[in-house]
Amino acid sequence: MKTAIITDSTSYLTEDMITRYDIRVISLNVIFKNEVFVEADYNAEQFYERMRTEKQLPTTSQPTTGEYVTLLEQLKKEGFTDCISIHLSSGISGTFQNAITAGEMVEGITLHAFDSEIACMVAGMFTLRAAELKDVLPPEAIIEELTNMRARSNAYFLVDDLKNLQKGGRLNGAQAIIGSMLQVKPILHFEDKVIVPFDKVRTKKKAVQFVQSKISEEVSGPATIVVIHANAQSEAEAIRAQLQEQFPETDVIISYFGPVIGTHLGEKSLGVGYVHHRFEMFQ
Structure with a gap:
């Protein structure tokens, strides 16, 4: 068994965290008029500067199921048998549900999705905890640990x-x-x-x-x-x-x-x- 850890860009993990634990990040998008920016590649300070000057608020979009399928196929090629996918609350985004849908479409790798029921670095800390445990516990036990953490x-x-x-x-x-x-x-x-x-x-x-x-x-x-x-x-x-x-x-x-x-x-x-x-x- 070899377990990968996935999160989305709204966990706002640092590059050090991502590199240290080999965390895979799937990005949401921010859209100014017809310009689509991948959040993971967009500098936050520049974003706020632009938002101040725009009359119309930007919109946001979740990763597509197809993007998730591509990521899972890549992880399977790298020898992963399982992945734990941790996302911002399903009540404010369809990212969590798209992860589940993609997991059902890709054979040979099992996706264990976790709804953080929150967002930002609190969800990021669930991700870090999963990464700490990925070589120690099976995915089901890690999901149980995250569920207990979420309650507190x-x-x-x-x-x-x-x-x-x-x-x-x-x-x-x-x-x-x-x-x-x-x-x-x-x-x-x-x-x-x-x-x-x-x-x-x-x-x-x-x-x-x-x-x-x-x-x-x-x-x-x-x-x-x-x-x-x-x-x-x-x-x-x-x-x-x-x-x-x-x-x-x-x-x-x-x-x-x-x-x-x-x-x-x-x-x-x-x-x-x-x-x-x-x-x-x-x-």
Whole structure:
């Protein structure tokens, strides 16, 4: 048995992570008018700069089943008998379902699909955990481990306004917090695989404090916390420093919202997520 690990580009893994564990990444796309960009090849900073100047928001698209079939055929040629495929929530993208469909079309390699039910680097950490275990446990046992991790993970997202989410149709129940958005900062999270409002707080500073308090309530024992930002590096660094002081024996890392997720959350969005596992590469 030889197991490959696949994820999609919205996990936003670093090149070091991808290389270290030989992780295969299948990319979503971002589309400005008629220009299609492969997310994995699109610089996030350049993306946000362009999004500021465009009157119309870009759109996004998932990998096709055919692209997935091509990847699986290549993995089979390389001698892999199994692959664990970890993707952003099936409630906001069809990527997970396309992986399953492709797995049914390719003989000689077994695909084990895992719905992270979340997105960004939290899904990336599920991917890293699978990669740590791929030479130790059979795929079924790894999926069980990821399922247990998923039950003790979470993330909260803070956006400046709901414009991008509303236009992209990715926000359910938005009416609950729509009103005067002048000083109200909506806090979102994943519930039943979709992004929904969690609370609303006045001023960004108080919203960040609120998210940090939720993390304090939920994180206990060995864990990895990730601060995620959409072209807001200095703010992310400040939050990371505060969390690292609060959780001295926990690994606190920084990641980012790339073009696909950034399209829907908007520039200057922030997020904090966690899983209850510590990774050797962060220690």
